[in-house]
Amino acid sequence: MRILVAMSGGVDSSVAAALLVDGGHEVVGATMKLWGGAGDSGCCSVADVTDARRVCDRLGIDHHVFNFTEVFNEMVVDPYVEAHRRGETPNPCVECNRHLKFDAFIARAERLGFDSVATGHHARVERDADGRSQLVRGHDRAKDQSYVLSILGSDQLDYLLLPVGTMEKSQVRAFAEQRGLITFAKPDSQDVCFIASRTKGLGRAQFLGERIDLHPARVVESASGAEHGEVAAVELVTIGQRRGLPTDSSMRPRYVIDVDVNKRVVTVGDREELMVLGLRLSNRTWVHEPRVSGTRVLAQMSAHGAARKATLDDEGLTFDEPSRKIARGQIVALYEEHCVVGSGVVC
Amino acid sequence: MTSAPERTSAYLDHGATTPVMSEVVDEMLVYLRDDFANPSGVYRAARDARRAIDDARDVLGEAFGCASGEIVFTSGGTEADNLAILGIERREGGRVVVSAIEHHGVLRPAESIGATIAPVGRDGLIDLDHLAQLLDDMTDLVSVMAVNNEVGTIQPMASVIKLVNTHAPTALIHCDAVQALAFCDVKTLTRGCDLVSYSAHKIGGPKGVGALVVNDRARARLHPILRGGSQERDLRAGTENVAGIAGFAVAVRITSQRRAETVERVRALRDRFVDTLVHEIPGVHESVDRNLRHPGNAHLVFPEVTNEEFLLLLDRYGVAASAGSSCASGAIEPSHVLVAMAMSPEEARSCIRFTLGQSSSGDEIDYAIASVIAAHHQIVASDRR
Numbered sequence: 001m002r003i004l005v006a007m008s009g010g011v012d013s014s015v016a017a018a019l020l021v022d023g024g025h026e027v028v029g030a031t032m033k034l035w036g037g038a039g040d041s042g043c044c045s046v047a048d049v050t051d052a053r054r055v056c057d058r059l060g061i062d063h064h065v066f067n068f069t070e071v072f073n074e075m076v077v078d079p080y081v082e083a084h085r086r087g088e089t090p091n092p093c094v095e096c097n098r099h100l101k102f103d104a105f106i107a108r109a110e111r112l113g114f115d116s117v118a119t120g121h122h123a124r125v126e127r128d129a130d131g132r133s134q135l136v137r138g139h140d141r142a143k144d145q146s147y148v149l150s151i152l153g154s155d156q157l158d159y160l161l162l163p164v165g166t167m168e169k170s171q172v173r174a175f176a177e178q179r180g181l182i183t184f185a186k187p188d189s190q191d192v193c194f195i196a197s198r199t200k201g202l203g204r205a206q207f208l209g210e211r212i213d214l215h216p217a218r219v220v221e222s223a224s225g226a227e228h229g230e231v232a233a234v235e236l237v238t239i240g241q242r243r244g245l246p247t248d249s250s251m252r253p254r255y256v257i258d259v260d261v262n263k264r265v266v267t268v269g270d271r272e273e274l275m276v277l278g279l280r281l282s283n284r285t286w287v288h289e290p291r292v293s294g295t296r297v298l299a300q301m302s303a304h305g306a307a308r309k310a311t312l313d314d315e316g317l318t319f320d321e322p323s324r325k326i327a328r329g330q331i332v333a334l335y336e337e338h339c340v341v342g343s344g345v346v347c
Numbered sequence: 348m349t350s351a352p353e354r355t356s357a358y359l360d361h362g363a364t365t366p367v368m369s370e371v372v373d374e375m376l377v378y379l380r381d382d383f384a385n386p387s388g389v390y391r392a393a394r395d396a397r398r399a400i401d402d403a404r405d406v407l408g409e410a411f412g413c414a415s416g417e418i419v420f421t422s423g424g425t426e427a428d429n430l431a432i433l434g435i436e437r438r439e440g441g442r443v444v445v446s447a448i449e450h451h452g453v454l455r456p457a458e459s460i461g462a463t464i465a466p467v468g469r470d471g472l473i474d475l476d477h478l479a480q481l482l483d484d485m486t487d488l489v490s491v492m493a494v495n496n497e498v499g500t501i502q503p504m505a506s507v508i509k510l511v512n513t514h515a516p517t518a519l520i521h522c523d524a525v526q527a528l529a530f531c532d533v534k535t536l537t538r539g540c541d542l543v544s545y546s547a548h549k550i551g552g553p554k555g556v557g558a559l560v561v562n563d564r565a566r567a568r569l570h571p572i573l574r575g576g577s578q579e580r581d582l583r584a585g586t587e588n589v590a591g592i593a594g595f596a597v598a599v600r601i602t603s604q605r606r607a608e609t610v611e612r613v614r615a616l617r618d619r620f621v622d623t624l625v626h627e628i629p630g631v632h633e634s635v636d637r638n639l640r641h642p643g644n645a646h647l648v649f650p651e652v653t654n655e656e657f658l659l660l661l662d663r664y665g666v667a668a669s670a671g672s673s674c675a676s677g678a679i680e681p682s683h684v685l686v687a688m689a690m691s692p693e694e695a696r697s698c699i700r701f702t703l704g705q706s707s708s709g710d711e712i713d714y715a716i717a718s719v720i721a722a723h724h725q726i727v728a729s730d731r732r
Contacts, residue, residue: 033675033676049677053677064659065677066655067655067678070692111656111726111728111729112656112660113660113725
């Protein structure tokens with residue numbers, strides 16, 4: 001097969017390419033240049049492109065750079081900024097997967113005559129009894145990335161190979177070292193790639209502050225209505241947040257339980273007040289046919305969070321037991337056992 | 348369609364660089380292997396090396412239409428451009444004016460000193476009326492390239508020079524003639540310029556060597572940007588690239604001797620290439636009038652095709668072509684030249700530059716034509732799936 005491997009310059013995609021080369025496939029590596037801004041420090045920096053190219057040199061395969069900066073700005077960065085303006089907590093990595101890695105990239109691979117694309121995600125594509133593609137959690141549960149791929153449909157899964165999904169991360173690194181790939185010891189990427197890491201929170205505040213007006217907001221106790229003071233930027237506050245809030249006289253830990261950007265009010269309360277019985281979901285996607293109301297699922301609300309038992313309804317889902325409230329804009333991945341069935345965005 | 352079974356590649360990126368002529372390689376080897384001495388020395392071997400540089404200066408002076416002593420050897424076209432833009436004295440409140448379609452070797456240093464950018468028309472030629480308005484007694488330097496590296500347009504240098512001499516008589520005139528040397532009579536084209544940049548590797552010479560012509564008028568107002576030794580009349584410090592300079596001279600001599608023949612032959616190949624593609628592929632057209640381009644340039648618009656993808660497909664056929672310029676990571680950047688020509692971003696993304704050179708041959712062009720048609724068919728077919 002002719003396979004185009006999306007190579008970030010990290011160890012997982014390096015090993016993905018190596019495994020496919022060893023498997024006798026005709027492999028070409030490609031790195032997406034997504035961001036050319038000042039925060040050029042993330043998963044598409046010049047140094048990472050160089051690493052990807054050197055890995056390809058080592059493997060004896062071609063390497064290309066695709067300039068997707070325009071579509072990345074349009075489909076990921078601008079919506080990210082807009083979501084913060086509305087007081088939501090967007091997940092740009094998922095949107096990048098949705099619009100870049102598994103849309104623009106696959107479309108280009110098809111036009112260039114490739115049979116498949118591969119990435120270094122820790123998840124598995126398996127066939128069910130009917131031969132349909134299923135997205136299954138990665139073998140290394142601690143590194144499982146099926147959450148960020150939960151927006152994919154079967155058309156995309158049919159075209160996708162995830163060669164490291166059957167490996168432990170330690171095996172991936174050991175293989176890379178033994179294969180002589182310079183990326184074997186590179187740390188896992190963590191931050192949003194277009195925001196210069198620096199101090200984590202500060203980077204985001206600066207990035208957004210350069211693009212939208214940030215407004216101070218009153219911090220109000222949910223039960224009593226008592227005011228605790230102000231936060232500097234309501235657009236940067238997220239549900240469940242504990243740090244960076246003015247303390248009240250009782251010195252009890254306070255959690256953000258609601259954010260109202262229009263009224264510029266942040267409501268805080270006890271941890272118990274964060275618990276909700278269900279979530280409303282928009283932008284729902286399904287790997288195959290839509291799941292009907294009443295379907296039992298496991299709902300995962302963050303990349304490596306616990307999956308909670310829930311039942312789908314017309315609006316979203318209801319948890320079996322109260323679960324922590326999730327900020328609007330976050331992705332919920334829906335599973336049946338270890339298999340992704342769909343996704344939604346908290347609204 | 349013509350078939351060329353024995354051929355598996357075509358090099359159509361002579362605007363980027365050219366294969367080094369075998370005569371050039373032979374000449375360079377002498378100064379790499381045997382006469383390797385530093386020309387600043389006081390012994391025989393050093394004098395041999397010095398003579399090679401002086402001989403080369405004579406060859407270039409003859410070809411460029413200037414005195415040998417006006418040639419300053421540099422590490423290439425970009426350094427020559429930087430020396431001209433950054434090395435020139437600027438008065439308090441004085442201005443530098445450069446065209447919007449200059450090579451980045453001119454544009455970036457010009458931007459760094461706050462230069463005024465002179466616009467171009469949709470035809471890829473500098474807008475002379477607009478340029479005239481930008482010129483006055485406070486203009487220190489005007490820089491306009493002889494031939495654009497991307498769309499291949501030959502700029503109206505005589506008119507530019509006349510305008511500058513009329514509206515800004517004290518201004519110096521710099522011309523980046525890097526792309527002109529292969530096909531144009533640079534002696535005539537750059538007559539009246541004070542500073543002219545050249546590069547060896549665009550005409551069959553080695554990479555890493557170029558020259559800036561500096562006339563006496565410019566010499567009085569030019570300062571080095573590389574400081575150290577007193578080489579190149581104190582205008583460019585650093586031990587001379589003797590082999591490169593000797594090779595440059597051979598490339599210039601052969602290019603000059605063959606120019607008339609090359610121009611006719613390459614023009615015919617280019618016209619066949621363009622005419623066949625325009626005829627065979629619906630919608631394909633030239634970005635600007637062919638009569639405004641140099642004979643080796645074919646700049647084509649392939650509607651609804653992304654040049655980044657098309658180039659990768661052409662690469663699979665062994666066809667080397669280009670589009671825009673590359674950023675630090677190697678990705679293709681939108682072309683500032685096409686943007687300056689007011690082309691829409693969509694159209695600019697659909698442009699491919701094919702550049703022919705002295706080494707281009709008929710069967711190579713036939714192979715390239717067949718490959719471009721096949722690659723285009725593949726990309727269009729997959730879009731319809």
